[in-house]
Amino acid sequence: MRRGGFPLPPSLFPLPLKEMINTSLTQMGAALRAKQISSVELTQSYLDRIAAHNPQLNAFITVNPEVSLAQAREADVRLASGTAEALTGIPFAQKDIFCAKGWLTTCGSKMLHNFVSPYDAHVISQFNNAGAINLGKTNMDEFAMGSSNETSYFGSVKNPWDTSRVPGGSSGGTASAIAARLCAAATGTDTGGSIRQPAALCGISGLKPTYGVVSRYGMIAFASSLDQAGPMARSAEDLALMMNVMSGFDERDSTSLQRETEDYARDLNKPLNGLRIGLPKEFFATGLDNDVALAVQAAIDEYKKLGATVVDISLPNSKLSVPVYYVLAPAEASSNLSRFDGVRYGYRAPEYTDLADMYEKSRAQGFGEEVKRRIMIGTYVLSHGYYDAYYLQAQKIRRLIAQDFTEAYKHCDVIMGPTSPSTAFKLGEKGDDPVQMYLSDIYTIAVNLAGLPGMSIPCGFGANNMPVGLQIIGNYFEEARMLNVAHQYQLATDWHTLTPNAL
Amino acid sequence: MSLNIADVEKVARLARLAMSEQEMQAAQTQLSNIFGLIAEMQAVDTTGIEPMSHSQDLSQRLRSDTVTATNQREAFQSIAPQVEQGLYLVPQVIE
Numbered sequence: 001m002r003r004g005g006f007p008l009p010p011s012l013f014p015l016p017l018k019e020m021i022n023t024s025l026t027q028m029g030a031a032l033r034a035k036q037i038s039s040v041e042l043t044q045s046y047l048d049r050i051a052a053h054n055p056q057l058n059a060f061i062t063v064n065p066e067v068s069l070a071q072a073r074e075a076d077v078r079l080a081s082g083t084a085e086a087l088t089g090i091p092f093a094q095k096d097i098f099c100a101k102g103w104l105t106t107c108g109s110k111m112l113h114n115f116v117s118p119y120d121a122h123v124i125s126q127f128n129n130a131g132a133i134n135l136g137k138t139n140m141d142e143f144a145m146g147s148s149n150e151t152s153y154f155g156s157v158k159n160p161w162d163t164s165r166v167p168g169g170s171s172g173g174t175a176s177a178i179a180a181r182l183c184a185a186a187t188g189t190d191t192g193g194s195i196r197q198p199a200a201l202c203g204i205s206g207l208k209p210t211y212g213v214v215s216r217y218g219m220i221a222f223a224s225s226l227d228q229a230g231p232m233a234r235s236a237e238d239l240a241l242m243m244n245v246m247s248g249f250d251e252r253d254s255t256s257l258q259r260e261t262e263d264y265a266r267d268l269n270k271p272l273n274g275l276r277i278g279l280p281k282e283f284f285a286t287g288l289d290n291d292v293a294l295a296v297q298a299a300i301d302e303y304k305k306l307g308a309t310v311v312d313i314s315l316p317n318s319k320l321s322v323p324v325y326y327v328l329a330p331a332e333a334s335s336n337l338s339r340f341d342g343v344r345y346g347y348r349a350p351e352y353t354d355l356a357d358m359y360e361k362s363r364a365q366g367f368g369e370e371v372k373r374r375i376m377i378g379t380y381v382l383s384h385g386y387y388d389a390y391y392l393q394a395q396k397i398r399r400l401i402a403q404d405f406t407e408a409y410k411h412c413d414v415i416m417g418p419t420s421p422s423t424a425f426k427l428g429e430k431g432d433d434p435v436q437m438y439l440s441d442i443y444t445i446a447v448n449l450a451g452l453p454g455m456s457i458p459c460g461f462g463a464n465n466m467p468v469g470l471q472i473i474g475n476y477f478e479e480a481r482m483l484n485v486a487h488q489y490q491l492a493t494d495w496h497t498l499t500p501n502a503l
Numbered sequence: 504m505s506l507n508i509a510d511v512e513k514v515a516r517l518a519r520l521a522m523s524e525q526e527m528q529a530a531q532t533q534l535s536n537i538f539g540l541i542a543e544m545q546a547v548d549t550t551g552i553e554p555m556s557h558s559q560d561l562s563q564r565l566r567s568d569t570v571t572a573t574n575q576r577e578a579f580q581s582i583a584p585q586v587e588q589g590l591y592l593v594p595q596v597i598e
Binding site: 116211212251254320322334341342346347356363375379390398399476 | 538554
């Protein structure tokens, strides 16, 4: 059922600059280290693509060519001196939720429209230390609250496969930029599906690691017990290289896990013989569009050819994940977002009568509708007399949801299903009904509640020639195995290499 | 479950969000729909289930009580809406 797009030629070096944008991070790094191309040339070629395509896609909120090129010149010095690492000189984009020193960091909100960060997030430091280039800050749903990128104060992002459709959210700018080849790869964050759902809708690969594997320091908080940063790229192989840079213990994040350093690329080439794939019946029930179901089934058939076996499993409490999420996430958000008061940074209302009025007007004018809605839900469920009935009850059901997965992993190695119940919908289609929008994360939210790693890889096209994502859910700390599972599929298929015709 | 206007008004005040009458009415409908979605949770029997906040059930790590951060007052105040002589300015609180 291949439609649209075109397969790209196998890469051979030296490649012309315009073909470099379709090579893997491994090949790009090798070309840089072999001096077949300079980081300045590569960075400039991406900046040119951003200048050409961003006016239509709106994937970037901020680009700063002078700063990016200065970083590229430093990378070229490092490449010449022979001290380059895997990602040195490669141009990445960063979701605008990560504080980057000297960069406008808005989180997609009017509240932070003028916030130039005085410090670097841990993730940004890790990329800087690796010698990677920051091409710019990608657009996102305001404070990561949304599944379509339509809540951004800086305007909707467009899906490069069809610019009348959404890219998904909240990491929609990142997903759109990668699909349109406006950066080599980029970062995202995932609280309820914000890496996986836009990856699925834009036909790219994305990984949300186990909660606690990537530091949250300097990542603007939405729901702290669920937020997790992760890589988004064209392929599983690229994701593995990025994980090696992004992961690791950081004492500045109180939930960061102290673990041995691992090489996430170590298992990429293992065969899949004997792999047991669990298929939760709840992920293939009413509510799943037929075109998505067909593409996911075809992917599972491909896995059987690669030596995997299929096991029917059940996650009986997963149906409760949307209600549980819409108690826990807004509750934590209402607390986290109380820091935006118009006193120390960000937006302050131009007119007010006293201190309380200044708070109320600054917040009312600085936050968008969806953010205010979630703050209000959270404030209500945490208010006097309701805590036990909502927050505590939700945290208990959260454990039941996590226990379903623990039980399932006694019978399988990975779990697969659709990432999203539909392909990308039209801009404005879900309009005024927040509940309809919330249900688009029905297959991804349980993974955040359980704290498990989850990923999405492209597995075909559905109706209207829009990409479909296959979700792969692993047990705790099984990222290397999931990347292996995804990479083997990507060696056997070419969905991940296809690009939108218009580009 | 549905919220009345008084609930919405109370929540807006607690959340420090200025809202017009019209906005509160719109919020009342939307929040009621969302609480309709959440209501499904109430029927679940969770007797004897421990609440979960971290998937690894970690307790908070402690660090030694030493100064680690350096003073960055100027950097931080350079992005503030209003400062004077190293202080953040807000409307007068005490008469």
